[in-house]
Amino acid sequence: MTKSIMIQGAGSNVGKSMLVAGIARAARARGMSVVPFKPQNMSNNAAVTVDGGEIGRAQALQARAAGLDPVTDMNPVLLKPETETGAQVVVQGRRIATARAREYGALKATLLPRVLESFRRLASGHDLVIVEGAGSPAEINLRRGDIANMGFAEAAGVPVALIGDIDRGGVIAQLVGTHAVLPKADRDRISAFAVNKFRGDTSLFHDGMDEIASRTGWAPLGIIPWFEEAWRLPAEDILDIRGRPGDGLRIAVPRLRRIANFDDLDPLSAEPGVSVELIEAGRPLPGDADVVLIPGSKSTIADLAHFREQGWDIDLRAHQRRGGRILGICGGYQMLGRRIADPDGIEGAACEVEGLGFLDIETVMTPEKRLALTDAVDLASGRAVNGYEIHIGQTDGPDTARAWLSIDGRPEGAASPDGRVRGCYLHGLFSADDFRAEWLTEMGGASTVTDYGQTVDDTLDHLARHLETHMDLDRLFGLAGPV
Template identity: 65%
Template structure:
């Protein structure tokens, strides 16, 4: 009989995704067939799955930890925010609708069937399923119709371990407060707790740890020190992306758009010693020494184009090009580089049409059909072969397409300006390919150290060893049922 365990958190960004990835890799190293599952995720960082859908990239990393190809059942409900009050609802890999936050509350109970169906398929195929919650179960105002935390745990009878984040402070209140707020039936699902992200000597927290055990009556599974190699794993949040050890070399600047999507495109660049990556935030001017400016993907291209202009980045980009700099647009960033973005059906907001940045002679028209596919491509400038993926709506055409960025199955993909200094492509994930990244950086006179994918696997192994060294992993796996 397959078993399952759920990791919930005292809040967002307490490290649930990484804990699940580490537990999965630890279980796999013990010889178990294990799979990840997150009933509901909210993220614009999505991965294309082997069965033709999309899921959160955190679940794709967890699938990698398990030695599996990502599948839609691993994250049956994915919410992709388009505005501050609304999100695209993706169910089992396919877009269902766009819903405002208040309307989604009424939709949630109807999605529980899909959640349980996906979970049942995973349980039937594996020895163990490690489930990740979302946000916090202490958000009791959201408990009615819940499919992400205790609502799912009780419906599927999955025991819960609660993770608290000591790095942000107040971890005793986080965990004891959660216990106090949970209703008795939900409280009974909790098998214990753990404390994450401790810096320094964990023994200094012995008294606090004992206090949590005494106040809650829950079993403690350990205190996990800060994992120093976390930056080598794909970022869950754009704010988590940081430069690697290189402070000199090629200066690449990414514009941190308000609806930035699939930003883990940048992780391989951040880890190159010969690349200095700057994530440019709102209100910050483009550095004058930038060699390459990257316009990343966006979940709301026209809205983010307006955001870009509000920061004055359009003026900065023009000055950057006058200085001889280069610009690369990926997916939504590619669409922004053109002359026009038209969305007559209002697929990403209000229907309408906006002038683009005019740096590429192309036009984009948003269409309902979503491109979700893994691709093999050849970079036109260097001849380097690489693998990537498409995840976008919209069709882009125009004269600059005669100079493609790449070729996919012999067909042109993307566009390049006449002077070769502005390029756009719909292909995500290109920089994860060591050969392509080396060839692309060589065009700027920078050298790549390679080994990104191997480094991710090594970091997952190190994460599993970190958990084994500091947590009661046998106890955690033992409470699964």
């Protein structure tokens, strides 16, 4: 019989995604067939699935923790913000619309059958489904038509464990306050609670746990200390990328407003001899950077305007004059060219804009999105590269004659005549250990991480043991209900 439990948060960023990954790895270590599921996610950090769609990257990490390939059913609704008020709506791996917040409020009620379809399909093949909520069920103004938290839990008949974040303070109010504002039916669906991200002596909060339990009637699952190795796991949020200042190769990454698919930075951040520094708006690109890496973007033309507003185009030109290296990936690759045209208004109003001009290429935005898991070869070294493509637009021009990757015999990417400026559409290329080592050496650095994938798996194992030690997983698994 398949069972399920849902992990919801008393607020955003309480650590739900990491906890689900750790619980999945622990369940797998106990011999269970376990699968992660998130009804609705909002993220521009997406993963391409083996069935040719896209899901939130956190669910791809959770799939890895469960020993599974990621599939679109694991995250049937993905919202990819394009503006302050609108997002691309991806359902079961495919874009169906771009909607403003109010429009999505009307649309989401129609999506519940698709969400339940994906959930039941996953449940049919596994012992345990661990469901992750989004945001907080305390946002009762969003309860009508909800598919992300209690609306889904009610429709699927799944019990809930609620997580509070003590690191931000006020955790008793987070949990007891959620109990106070929820309607009785939703309140009764919560079976247990846990407190996450504790720093210091956990015994100092035992009385606090008793207070929460007595005021809510929920079973305590434990106080979970801060997991120090969290930075070794691929980041779901750009704010979770841990820069490593100090000696060694310095890579500056301008933080674009709609930065997307920034998992390219994770393997570089894991290298002890590499400093990956996110440059926030209002700060200049550092003059002593060895490499400027322009990452992917969900809204390339808008982020190009933002890039110029910061004066980063001037800084980048100075960086080039000093002999610095420049790499653009996906949207960053498009920005480096001479021109970007969007004749169909895919990213907004139809327009044509001047690019940064560091590569002699031009990009035309096209309606078709390319989604593909990709095996490539670095032409200079012959090293294998495994990654993925997730983009709209076609790029061509004289500098593509100096393509530096090959995908199934097709040249990919472009380079300046001196080779110091490069771009490509391939994400995930730095996860390939041999290629990353070759590239870092060429940039003037060195790699000491010989198996990045094993580092991630080892960290997931450590996370599972951390939760086995500090969280009552026996009680959690016992609370899971049949589906």
